[in-house]
Amino acid sequence: MGTVADSRVTANLLLFADSRLPAGGHAHSGGVERAVAAGAVRDMPTLEGFLRGRLATAGAQSAAIAAYACRSANDDPAPAFTCWHLLDAEVSARMSSPAQRSASRAQGRALLRVLVACWPDSVPVGLGDRPHHAVALGVGVGLAGGSPYAAALVAASASVSSPASAALRLMGFNPVEVTALIADLAEDIDRCAEAATHASDTGGPELLPSPTGLMLDVLAEDHARSEVKLFAS
Amino acid sequence: MHREGDGSEGLDRFSLLVGASGRSAPRRSLRVGIGGPVGSGKTALVAALCRALGRDLSIVVVTNDIYTTEDADFLRAAGILSTERIAAVQTGCCPHTAVRDDIAANLEAVEALEAQHVPDLVLVESGGDNLTLTFSRGLVDCQLFVIDVSGGDKVPRKGGPGVTASDLLVVNKTDLAPLVGADLGVMARDAARMRGDRPVVFTDLRADPQAGPVTRWVRNRLGQPTDSMER
Ligand SMILES: Nc1nc2c(ncn2[C@@H]2O[C@H](COP(=O)(O)OP(=O)(O)O)[C@@H](O)[C@H]2O)c(=O)[nH]1
Ligand SMILES: [Mg+2]
Numbered sequence: 001m002g003t004v005a006d007s008r009v010t011a012n013l014l015l016f017a018d019s020r021l022p023a024g025g026h027a028h029s030g031g032v033e034r035a036v037a038a039g040a041v042r043d044m045p046t047l048e049g050f051l052r053g054r055l056a057t058a059g060a061q062s063a064a065i066a067a068y069a070c071r072s073a074n075d076d077p078a079p080a081f082t083c084w085h086l087l088d089a090e091v092s093a094r095m096s097s098p099a100q101r102s103a104s105r106a107q108g109r110a111l112l113r114v115l116v117a118c119w120p121d122s123v124p125v126g127l128g129d130r131p132h133h134a135v136a137l138g139v140g141v142g143l144a145g146g147s148p149y150a151a152a153l154v155a156a157s158a159s160v161s162s163p164a165s166a167a168l169r170l171m172g173f174n175p176v177e178v179t180a181l182i183a184d185l186a187e188d189i190d191r192c193a194e195a196a197t198h199a200s201d202t203g204g205p206e207l208l209p210s211p212t213g214l215m216l217d218v219l220a221e222d223h224a225r226s227e228v229k230l231f232a233s
Numbered sequence: 234m235h236r237e238g239d240g241s242e243g244l245d246r247f248s249l250l251v252g253a254s255g256r257s258a259p260r261r262s263l264r265v266g267i268g269g270p271v272g273s274g275k276t277a278l279v280a281a282l283c284r285a286l287g288r289d290l291s292i293v294v295v296t297n298d299i300y301t302t303e304d305a306d307f308l309r310a311a312g313i314l315s316t317e318r319i320a321a322v323q324t325g326c327c328p329h330t331a332v333r334d335d336i337a338a339n340l341e342a343v344e345a346l347e348a349q350h351v352p353d354l355v356l357v358e359s360g361g362d363n364l365t366l367t368f369s370r371g372l373v374d375c376q377l378f379v380i381d382v383s384g385g386d387k388v389p390r391k392g393g394p395g396v397t398a399s400d401l402l403v404v405n406k407t408d409l410a411p412l413v414g415a416d417l418g419v420m421a422r423d424a425a426r427m428r429g430d431r432p433v434v435f436t437d438l439r440a441d442p443q444a445g446p447v448t449r450w451v452r453n454r455l456g457q458p459t460d461s462m463e464r
Contacts, residue, residue: 024337027325110337169326228300232323232338 012144015118016137016154019165024110028103029166029231030054030159031219036170037226038219047167048181051160055185055192057213059159062134063152063196064208065091069138070151071200073124084126084135090205091132097217099224103233107133111140119143148200152193160185166231262347263455264355266332266368268395269379271361274405274438276304278379279356281444282451283313290353290455293318293346295339297331297360304358320346328360336372343372353455364393375454377447381406386415389424389433397427401434401450408437 015021032050035041041050069087072079095101108131115123115136122143127136134155141151161182168178199209223233267275276296283292294314296304298321305319320342324331331339343355357373359366368376378399380388383406389396396402402424410417417435424433434446452458 020334022335022337024335024341026327026330026335027323027338029325106338106341109341113337113340166325229323230299231325 008145008147009150010145012118013141013146013150013154015144016141016146017157019161021111021114023114024107024232025158025162026165027232028107028162029170029233030058030163031216031223031233032163032166033170033229033231034219034223034226036167038222041167041171044173044177044181047164047171047173047178048184050167051164051181051185052188053213054163054216055156055160055188057211058216059156059189060192060196060209060211061094062137062159063156063193064200065094065132065134066138066141066151066155067148067193067197067200068202068205068208069135070142070146070148071138073139073142078124079126081126084124084128084131087135087205088128088132090208091135094208094210094212095217096212097220099220099233100217101132102224103220104132104134105130106232108136111136115140115143149193149197152196152200153189156189156192156196160189170230260347262352262355263375263451264343264357264373265451265454266357266359266373266376267379268332268359268366268368268376268399269361269403270363270381270384273361273379273381274403274436275358275361275379276307277438278377278403278405278436278444278447279304279358280308280311280313281438281442282354282356282448283308285443285445285448286354286451287313291350292354292356293343293350293352294320295342295346295355295357296321297324297328297339297358299360318346318350318352324360328362329366332357332359332366332368332372334369336369339372354451364388364391364395366393366395367398375400377401377403379403379405382410382415382417382420383413385413386410386417386419387423389420389427392427396424397431399431401432401447402428403447404433404435405438407435408439 032041035050041047072083092101095104109129111133112131124139137155138151141154164178164182167173168175202208220233223229267278269275279294286292298304305316308314308319309316322331322338322342339357376399378395382404404420407417421433436444436446438444
C-alpha cells in the first residue's frame, strides 16, 4: 500500500480535529456510557480494549466513508444529487442499529450547521439537511482543502478521542493518562486512516467496507432505551 | 423544516440551519434561557410561567436535566404542559457546554418544537450548575438566572456571569429567609451593586405559584401589556 499521507495541512483543517468544534460531539459517548454502566469499561486497560475495538469497527467504517465523501466533494464536475443520496443509503445500510443511525444523523446535522456557516456557497445541496456524520465530516474536510486521507484521519481519530473524553468525564480517569493512551493508539489510527483511504477509492459507495461492531450496536440500542443517560448516544 | 412556504430550493434550505446567528428567517417566538444552581427552583419557575401565561400563549419547554423525563413528568402531572411540548436534551456531563459553547442539540430541540407548535414562548431550562453559567445568544434571546436564599445571603456578592450578566436575576424561596438567617436586604443591595441596571426580583413560589414579578417581566419582553392582573 503506497503512502497517501500528504503534508498539506491547513488551519481550516484543524477545525475538524478540535473537540471544541460546536457540532454536538461533546454529548455523544460512542457507546462508552453504556459500556461503563455495564461494567465493561472500568479502568484504563478496559478503556483501551474498548477504544481499540471501536477504532477497528466504527472507526474504520467512518474513516472510509469520510474519505469517500471528501473525494466526492472535490470531484470535478460536482457529483449529481443522486450520488449523495446513494452514498447516504449505503451508509445507512452499514448501520444496523436505528439508534446509531439517528445519532449519526444528529451529529451530521449539527456539523452541517457549522459547514453552512463557514462555507455558505459550497456545501453540496445533495447532502440534504440530515446527512450522516461521517459524510458531513468528509465533505467538511474537503471544503477545508483537505485530502481524503485527512478526512479519514480526522474520522478515525475522533472515533477514539470522543469516547475517551466521555469515559474521562464518567469515570474521573486521569486526563493525562487518557491522552497518553490515545498517543499510544496513534500508529493504529494512522494505519486505519491509510487503509480507509485506499478502501474508499472505489467506483461507487456500494463497495465501501462495512466493518460493523455488533457490540457497539447493542450498546447503542441499550442506551437509547435507558431512562437515565448523560450522553445522547 | 417547514417554517416557510417551501418555494425555495437549494441553499436557502440550509440557511435555516445557521440558527439565531443572523442568517435565518425571522421567527415569532421569544426564546428564554433559565439557568441557576440545582434545586434553586428553575423547574418550579417554568411551571409557574406556564400556569400564568399558558392560557394566552403557546409555550414549549426544553430541559437539560439528567433524568430526562422527570421535569416533563412533573409538568405534565401538574396539568401544566402536555408532553409533546417538552423536549429533553442530553448534555454529556457538561451542562454549560450544551447551552453556551456547543448549542447544537439544544438548537435542534428548540427548532423542532418551534416547527411543530409555532409557540410564542420557548423556555430552555439548563441543567443546574454553578454561578458561571451563561446561555449563548445563538440559542436564546434573553436569560433568567435563578438562585435561592437557602444557601445564605452571600450568593449575589459572589458574582459570576449568571449573577452579574443575566437579563433578570430571580432570588427564589424568600419564604426560607428567616429559617436560614438570610437577609433579603443584603441580597438586594449586593445584587444591585453587581448588576448595575439589570433587574432583580424576589419570589416565593410556594405563596405565589404564578411568579408574578417574573411573569410581568416575560410579558414585557413579549411586548404585552403587564398592567392587568395575572390570572
Ligand atoms: N420553600 C420553597 N420551596 C421552593 C420554592 N420554589 C421551589 N421550591 C422547591 O425547591 C425544590 C427544587 O425545585 P426545582 O424547581 O426542582 O429546582 P431546579 O433544580 O432548579 O429545577 C422543589 O422541591 C420545589 O418544590 C419556593 O419559593 N419556596
Ligand atoms: Mg429542574
